[in-house]
Amino acid sequence: MQNKIKPELLAPAGDLEKLKIAVLYGADAVYIGGEAYSLRAKAKNFDKEAMAEGIRFAHEHGAKVYVTANIFAHNADFEGMADYFKEIYELGADAVLISDLGVFAVAREAAPDLEIHVSTQANNTNYQSARMWYQLGARRVVVARELSLREIREIREKIPADMEIEAFVHGAMCISYSGRCLLSNYLSGRDANKGACAHPCRWKYHLVEETRPGEYMPIEENERGTYIYNSKDLCMIDHIPDLIDAGVVSLKIEGRMKTPFYVGTVIKAYRQAIDDYFEDPAKYEQKREYYLDEVSKASHRDYTTAFYYGRPDGNQQVYTNNSYIRPYDFIGVVQEASDAEGYAWIEQRNKFSVGEEIEVMPAKGPSFSMTVTEIYNEAGESVESAPHPQEKLRVKFSQPVQPFDMMRKFLSDTK
Structure with a gap:
């Protein structure tokens, strides 16, 4: 296909087995968490030996490895952080994902040649902030899930040509803006911004709001309450041309805590869709239903395109239950x-x-x-x-x- 850059397919890898499956099933890159500084504390994650093996395996198969270090750091978190960044650079990691300015500064000083990608946790919603991250040394920005394709296209037009845009295209959505949520802390004492989210957005609630007459939340679907914060899952597999046209160069799949089956199923489907589109757009158009059927074989909630085509309404939530569709x-x-x-x-x-x-x-x-x-x-x-x-x-x-x-x-x- 002329004048089109084939996007990177970026897969989640919660452990070494998932990394290998992601790579073998078609991922161009994977993102993993180390034993510290990652926002998925409940995932198995990678110790030094596993990370070394994973990086070696990925590189042998032509894939890249990005390490997440996207917590919101407190003072105590900086102890040993510089050594950690030196270590993952020496192991051969291709980039690190960061959301906190302090963590960014430590990484730049400790491993100046380690490429930095700015996590979606940094609330990347505009071109000015992307420019600022670029000036600080970042080479990629993961845009917020709350942006439309039109907004992403404008960011692409107004940032340096060699700065890349990465965007989530598939997986679970968060009820809170760019994942910044204190609900888990408040209700369970588990810090979502340190990787220990209890996912209270998936719980069922009865909600009464006294000061906004006339605004009624749908709370009577059944006698047990309703799941008013429970978002549908994102799926953009049948909108890949629009993502490419908007300037997204890395299509990111959510799910470091999902199963190997989920990773393999979703990655293989997106690999086929991307390759088919670049082989022949007509072939891609003809197979859209097939791609949707394939990704739907992994456990999922009902699908949505979220913010990409406009502000979501109440139809983007799953009100009746918090379970997965598991065919x-x-x-x-x-x-x-x-x-x-x-x-x-x-x-x-x-x-x-x-x-x-x-x-x-x-x-x-x-x-x-x-x-x-x-x-x-x-x-x-x-x-x-x-x-x-x-x-x-x-x-x-x-x-x-x-x-x-x-x-x-x-x-x-x-x-």
């Missing part, structure tokens, strides 16, 4: 390539049984369906089902499989 069960991941007879060792994640119809999703190429005909445990005994999580099993496959290919089965109850 498929992640039942296993292949550990080694299948042998000449079609057998391969897998690690089981959810129960499946002989006689069930399952689907295999390879990192590359189309998925295929098969009936499970043979399962063997580690002792070589034939078994009828696999009920124990993370059990190692030998399974007969109908087509060749490779390490990190994933197995899933359709669920009749999708809620």
Whole structure:
């Protein structure tokens, strides 16, 4: 495609397994958290050894690794911070994501050659702030989720040509502006701005407001209350041309705490959509429903385009429940390539049984369906089902499989 820059597909990686899956399933880059300074304290995250292995694996496969350090720092957080930035630079990290000016200053001094991206937590809503970050040494800004495509396009026009724009295109939305929220602190004592959010926006509430007569919140959907703060999930897979036209060069998927199945499913779908668009826009147009169907196979809430096409209204919330739509069960991941007879060792994640119809999703190429005909445990005994999580099993496959290919089965109850 002429005069179009192919955007980077940026994937979440909450641990080493998810990093490898993200890269193998098509991510151009991944973002990870270290054991400190990251906004996902509940994710497994990466110690020094895991980070070194992850960076090495990504680079061997032509992908980049960005390390998040986007907390709002207090005085005590600066102890050891300079050494941390030196360490991740020496490990080969391609960039670090930062939202706090003090943290930014420490990173610039400790590792001056480490590229800095400004996190969405910094409330990047205008071109003036982007210019200022650029003058301080940043080379990429992650724009706030609250911006429209029109606003992003204007930022692109008014910032230096070599400054990049990254934007979230898929995943959970936050009820608070750019994720700056004190609700979790107030209700549970867990600091959302230190990575420990309890997600009280997903809880159910009864709300009464005495001083605004005539303004009624939808609080009577059922007898148990309503989930008035519970946002739908963002999905822009069928709007990729608009994102590119607005000047976004990195399409970011949310979900460092999501499952490997979620990461592989979503990344593969976006990889196909981006590649199809750059191969032939008409091909992309014809397959829009297919892409939506593919990302919908991972657990999700109802989808929305959020702020991209205008200010959201009440239809962007899920009022009736806080559960996910879960059409498929992640039942296993292949550990080694299948042998000449079609057998391969897998690690089981959810129960499946002989006689069930399952689907295999390879990192590359189309998925295929098969009936499970043979399962063997580690002792070589034939078994009828696999009920124990993370059990190692030998399974007969109908087509060749490779390490990190994933197995899933359709669920009749999708809620």
